[in-house]
Amino acid sequence: MATTEPDRPDPQALLDAHRRDGRGRLKIFLGASPGVGKTFAMLEEARQRQRAGRDVVVALVETHGRAETAGLLASLEVLPRKTVPYRGQVLEELDLDGLLARRPQLALIDEFAHTNVPGARHPKRWQDVVEVLDAGIDVTTTLNIQHIESLNDVVASITGVRVQETVPDEVLQRADEIELIDLPPEELINRLREGKVYVPQQVGRALESFFTKGNLTALRELALRTAASRVDADMLTYMQAHAVKGPWPTQERLLVCVNEAPVAKALVRAGKRMADRARIPWIVATVVTPAHEALGEEARATTTEALRLAETLGAEVVTRHTERDVAAELLAFARSRNVTRLVVGRPRQRWPWVLLREPVSDRILDLATDFEVTVVTHRARVERRRILSAPDMPGWRDWGAILSETCGAMAAATAIAWPFSAHLPVASIAVVYLLAVSIVAFRQGLTAALLASALGFLTYNFFFTTPYYSLAVEQSEAVVALLVFLISAVFTGTLASRLKAQVDSMRAARRRTETLYEFARKIAAATKADDVLWAAAAHIAVTLNCRSLILMPGASGALEQVQGHPSIEELDAKAEGAARWAFERNEPAGAGTTTLPTSDWLFVPLATARRILGVIGVQFRDAAQGLDPETKRLLLAVEDQVAVALERFTLAADLEDARVTAEGEKLRAALLNSVSHDLRTPLVTVIGAVTTLADADTALTAENRSELIGTALDEARRLDRYVQNLLDMTRLGHGALTPKAQSVDLREVVGRVRSDLARPLAGHDLVVDMPRDLPRALVDPVLIGQALANVVENAAKYGPPGGRITIGGAAAGDMVVLTVTDEGPGIPVADRERVFDQFYRAARGDGAPSGTGLGLAIVRGFVEAHGGRVAIDAGPGGRGTAIALALPRAPASEPPEEAR
Numbered sequence: 001m002a003t004t005e006p007d008r009p010d011p012q013a014l015l016d017a018h019r020r021d022g023r024g025r026l027k028i029f030l031g032a033s034p035g036v037g038k039t040f041a042m043l044e045e046a047r048q049r050q051r052a053g054r055d056v057v058v059a060l061v062e063t064h065g066r067a068e069t070a071g072l073l074a075s076l077e078v079l080p081r082k083t084v085p086y087r088g089q090v091l092e093e094l095d096l097d098g099l100l101a102r103r104p105q106l107a108l109i110d111e112f113a114h115t116n117v118p119g120a121r122h123p124k125r126w127q128d129v130v131e132v133l134d135a136g137i138d139v140t141t142t143l144n145i146q147h148i149e150s151l152n153d154v155v156a157s158i159t160g161v162r163v164q165e166t167v168p169d170e171v172l173q174r175a176d177e178i179e180l181i182d183l184p185p186e187e188l189i190n191r192l193r194e195g196k197v198y199v200p201q202q203v204g205r206a207l208e209s210f211f212t213k214g215n216l217t218a219l220r221e222l223a224l225r226t227a228a229s230r231v232d233a234d235m236l237t238y239m240q241a242h243a244v245k246g247p248w249p250t251q252e253r254l255l256v257c258v259n260e261a262p263v264a265k266a267l268v269r270a271g272k273r274m275a276d277r278a279r280i281p282w283i284v285a286t287v288v289t290p291a292h293e294a295l296g297e298e299a300r301a302t303t304t305e306a307l308r309l310a311e312t313l314g315a316e317v318v319t320r321h322t323e324r325d326v327a328a329e330l331l332a333f334a335r336s337r338n339v340t341r342l343v344v345g346r347p348r349q350r351w352p353w354v355l356l357r358e359p360v361s362d363r364i365l366d367l368a369t370d371f372e373v374t375v376v377t378h379r380a381r382v383e384r385r386r387i388l389s390a391p392d393m394p395g396w397r398d399w400g401a402i403l404s405e406t407c408g409a410m411a412a413a414t415a416i417a418w419p420f421s422a423h424l425p426v427a428s429i430a431v432v433y434l435l436a437v438s439i440v441a442f443r444q445g446l447t448a449a450l451l452a453s454a455l456g457f458l459t460y461n462f463f464f465t466t467p468y469y470s471l472a473v474e475q476s477e478a479v480v481a482l483l484v485f486l487i488s489a490v491f492t493g494t495l496a497s498r499l500k501a502q503v504d505s506m507r508a509a510r511r512r513t514e515t516l517y518e519f520a521r522k523i524a525a526a527t528k529a530d531d532v533l534w535a536a537a538a539h540i541a542v543t544l545n546c547r548s549l550i551l552m553p554g555a556s557g558a559l560e561q562v563q564g565h566p567s568i569e570e571l572d573a574k575a576e577g578a579a580r581w582a583f584e585r586n587e588p589a590g591a592g593t594t595t596l597p598t599s600d601w602l603f604v605p606l607a608t609a610r611r612i613l614g615v616i617g618v619q620f621r622d623a624a625q626g627l628d629p630e631t632k633r634l635l636l637a638v639e640d641q642v643a644v645a646l647e648r649f650t651l652a653a654d655l656e657d658a659r660v661t662a663e664g665e666k667l668r669a670a671l672l673n674s675v676s677h678d679l680r681t682p683l684v685t686v687i688g689a690v691t692t693l694a695d696a697d698t699a700l701t702a703e704n705r706s707e708l709i710g711t712a713l714d715e716a717r718r719l720d721r722y723v724q725n726l727l728d729m730t731r732l733g734h735g736a737l738t739p740k741a742q743s744v745d746l747r748e749v750v751g752r753v754r755s756d757l758a759r760p761l762a763g764h765d766l767v768v769d770m771p772r773d774l775p776r777a778l779v780d781p782v783l784i785g786q787a788l789a790n791v792v793e794n795a796a797k798y799g800p801p802g803g804r805i806t807i808g809g810a811a812a813g814d815m816v817v818l819t820v821t822d823e824g825p826g827i828p829v830a831d832r833e834r835v836f837d838q839f840y841r842a843a844r845g846d847g848a849p850s851g852t853g854l855g856l857a858i859v860r861g862f863v864e865a866h867g868g869r870v871a872i873d874a875g876p877g878g879r880g881t882a883i884a885l886a887l888p889r890a891p892a893s894e895p896p897e898e899a900r
Contacts, residue, residue, distance in 0.1 A: 024133040025176040032223040036183040038142040043072035057104035060094045106138045113147035113165040145223045180227040185216035254282035255339040260299035263345040264306035272313045284310035285318040287326045327363035346377040402448045409436040523645040533563040536642045541565040552614035574599040608647045682719035714759040739780035743890040760796045770809035777816045778890040787862040795822035815886045823880040832872040836860045
């Protein structure tokens with residue numbers, strides 16, 4: 001990662017400033033305890049802003065009976081409070097909706113940490129304030145130091161009182177301005193005795209418990225430090241947004257620079273002691289270069305352990321990346337964070353052939369002219385012995401390959417240069433050896449390059465300078481040429497080895513990027529959560545060279561293995577405890593952490609912003625590998641992608657459930673509407689007719705009695721058809737409909753329908769136009785009869801009185817088509833497909849006949865169950881509606897039902 005230009009503003013600071021645009025400004029009056037005058041100061045400032053022409057409203061201010069505080073409210077607009085009944089009492093709370101509707105420029109809302117009455121829109125008042133700020137209204141509020149979440153335990157240990165109302169620190173960080181209202185403890189105690197803080201009955205108890213001089217002094221120090229920390233954060237934000245080159249010597253900040261040196265842990269401990277003595281924030285940073293890939297496992301483990309120790313001791317741990325200049329990267333980071341003090345290790349002992357490379361600590365001492373630099377030296381002899389094992393030195397097993405390749409390269413260079421030695425100047429022969437040195441350096445690294453340079457120097461001198469076949473040198477020009485060759489070979493080999501390190505680093509980064517891309521592609525294409533989990537377990541195992549598993553809570557709530565690579569039979573008690581801790585606390589646990597570190601497994605939570613889904617466990621095959629920064633980044637990257645993918649499946653399932661629920665509610669509403677109207681109407685008619693017939697006092701003629709009986713019977717049959725439609729729709733929905741197909745004469749089906757619908761068809765001219773030679777259909781006569789009855793009844797319902805209804809039949813290939821045509825208003829083209837949906841009825845206006853909207857849905861279901869189809873078109877001349885039922889034709893060899 002390239003170093004940020006010193007004159008370029010920090011992009012993150014600019015983004016934060018942009019996010020605040022359009023949002024109200026929050027100012028907090030902070031005090032060490034009640035009674036220091038926060039509310040009074042807030043009202044005084046509000047009066048000044050009002051006189052300056054700002055629209056100020058007192059949304060809620062608690063005076064607690066203080067006359068001088070209440071007097072300041074006289075000239076300010078006070079918003080009426082909202083009364084809320086609670087447990088037999090009437091409480092007054094902030095009227096949030098009224099404040100948003102009033103929309104002033106500045107709102108005064110007292111007691112930032114107050115808990116609202118249960119049932120309010122937000123449980124806490126600070127959440128009300130956030131909503132007001134998001135609406136673009138400035139807010140001024142008050143807060144005591146004991147109500148800050150991170151200081152809750154500290155205040156409880158000082159005063160012996162734990163407050164329950166707290167404000168999260170991240171909310172406090174959103175404040176645009178914090179003003180400290182400070183009051184010496186003696187003056188606050190005098191105010192308390194004078195009754196300016198509490199009513200007289202509470203003064204004595206308060207002086208004996210909370211308001212002691214020691215408590216107030218400690219709380220005052222906490223308040224001063226909190227305000228100073230906020231001022232420092234504001235100054236740092238300003239420096240980053242305006243590209244100010246630091247450090248500014250305001251609040252001190254300590255940076256500990258660590259690498260793979262054995263002194264790394266000693267540096268961290270020394271930095272912790274310095275930060276504690278000075279009571280200043282501290283940061284531990286390391287810089288990763290391309291050479292980091294070539295480090296041995298022991299060296300990388302040293303850095304990992306040092307960073308882990310820093311996290312344990314409470315430091316902010318940062319990993320930076322650069323191509324080469326580690327010192328410049330560290331100093332650029334220190335200036336961006338306004339660090340004033342640096343802690344570095346004493347330069348390590350080097351092998352003689354790398355003395356030309358300046359140590360990082362020396363570079364820092366040369367460049368850090370505006371910092372205070374502390375150099376920590378080595379102390380233990382064991383560390384001195386470890387220094388001799390330089391991180392880029394090969395092991396003994398690698399020396400054979402290095403020596404053989406180096407000797408082979410020099411032999412090849414000599415063989416190539418020998419034929420040209422008689423024709424070319426001696427200095428030109430050196431180019432061949434320089435090329436051989438570059439090749440060896442690029443393949444085997446810096447150590448091989450230095451060895452090749454020395455061997456090439458000797459070979460070149462032995463074969464190509466006089467006297468030949470001797471290491472002696474006669475001519476002074478040859479001495480100069482040999483020295484130039486040696487220096488050139490060393491520099492060429494060094495550059496080639498550095499190029500090799502960079503290429504190896506780029507290849508490693510490319511492999512990581514490719515594997516992450518491949519993993520992202522797999523989980524994006526996954527259609528099931530199990531596929532995502534399997535891809536995650538396999539990817540982690542292959543990428544990190546470890547065993548992996550994923551645990552998620554089962555039906556009983558206990559963590560269960562859902563995927564593993566390879567599958568794990570059973571976890572031991574330590575691993576299970578670490579997994580439960582990581583899941584319950586949403587923190588890493590197990591190997592390499594401070595929680596159950598003796599476990600062989602490391603567990604990290606698999607969580608989204610909404611909830612914790614489970615844990616991911618890894619067991620490294622190499623115990624020295626551990627959770628170094630690079631491994632941690634890869635693991636967290638996979639964890640984030642898996643969590644997002646699982647959340648995607650969860651959201652999709654939630655959306656599907658919501659859709660099904662909404663559709664069910666729609667169907668339920670439609671069904672209730674049908675039951676309440678279309679099913680009730682026939683019942684009312686039947687009940688009315690039967691009641692009249694049963695009334696002995698009513699004198700009825702035989703004609704009236706017959707008419708009432710006919711009416712009741714017709715309405716009962718109509719009700720029966722409605723109920724049958726509902727039952728048939730249920731059977732269709734559950735796939736329980738199995739037609740009993742047989743060869744049927746459709747003219748007989750039409751005849752039964754005509755008889756059953758005699759009363760609805762009484763006011764219409766029914767015409768049956770079916771040829772005698774109409775082919776028989778292979779259908780269930782009962783189901784098709786009911787489907788045809790629904791179509792004919794619809795035609796009668798929507799056709800004009802006295803209008804014609806025509807039932808026609810014709811053969812069409814392997815189908816027999818029944819067509820019902822009416823002279824009604826017709827169905828719009830846009831609705832011709834939708835009328836087959838359940839409970840859907842095309843718009844007809846206020847005078848439209850009632851209906852359940854199930855008839856045509858049942859028609860399509862019955863016909864398609866037989867392998868047929870239904871179509872809607874306009875009637876002859878574009879008037880009315882024509883509904884065609886295409887039914888399968890019975891085989892010619894199929895005997896009639898009466899012949900079997």
